[in-house]
Amino acid sequence: MTDQREVSIDRRPGRTLSVEDGLDALLAAYHLRTEAEKGKPVAEVNELPERYRAEISDPRIAFVDDVVLVALSGSTAVGCLVVTAPVDGRSEIKRLWTDPAHRGRGIASDLLGAALTQAAESGASAVRLSVWNWRTGAIALYERLGFAVTESWDERDQLVCMERAV
Template identity: 85%
Template sequence: MTDQREVSIARRPGRTLSVEDGLEALLLAYHLRTEAQKGEPVADADGLPDRYRLEIADPRIAFGDDVVLVALSGSTAVGCLVVTAPADGWSEVKRLWTDPAFRGRGIASGLLGAALAQAAENGASTVRLSVWNWRTGAIALYERFGFTVAESWDDRDQLMCMERAV
């Protein structure tokens, strides 16, 4: 069994991502799970909305200006998170995902901590995110890191917006 101490976090500028990073499989799992939780399950990437299929098919294009954090257990990708390039003083955290077989080991916390450090390093003064309101575990994690509910910038039903100063 893999120990939490054996997990490392690699920072990848979006334009340098490669198939070997394992990001595609993590993003696919994230999006398939999200669609199922929204009550719109799909069998594979072909059933996902175009914008999500692009992320999976070519993350270098989708996240070209961003930094992708990949949690690795040895050479296996077990978690990911995207930190967008700062715009108007803020960066966004998105696509936080940990392989279910590796949950409960602090991987999401490690990714989120690294994301906040990356945002500060990039000059952001605020980090924001959106999260589906049924993802109570993720919301609790964000609150532990000091995120608070913010006025929504996204009108999708059941989507909660949160932010915190860097």
């Protein structure tokens, strides 16, 4: 079993990503799980909406203007998170995912900490994110890290929008 101390966070601007990073598998798991939780389960990546398939098939292009943080256990990708470049002083966190076999070891917290550092270094004054309201564990984690529910910028039902200063 992997000890949390063996996990490192690697910053990757979109242009340096490759399929060999294992990011594609993490994104596939994230999107497949999300669709299932929304009540729209699909068995394979090729059944996902096109915008998600594009992220999985070529994250380098999908996240070209973003920074992707990858949690590595040795050379194995076990978690990921995308931080957007600031717009109007705010960066956005997207696609936080930890491989279920590696959960409970602080990987998501480490990724979020690295994302907040990245956002501050890029000049953001705040970081925002959206999360489905049934992901209560994720919401609790965000609240522990200082995120607060804010007015929604997304009209999708059951989506909670959160923000915090950096």
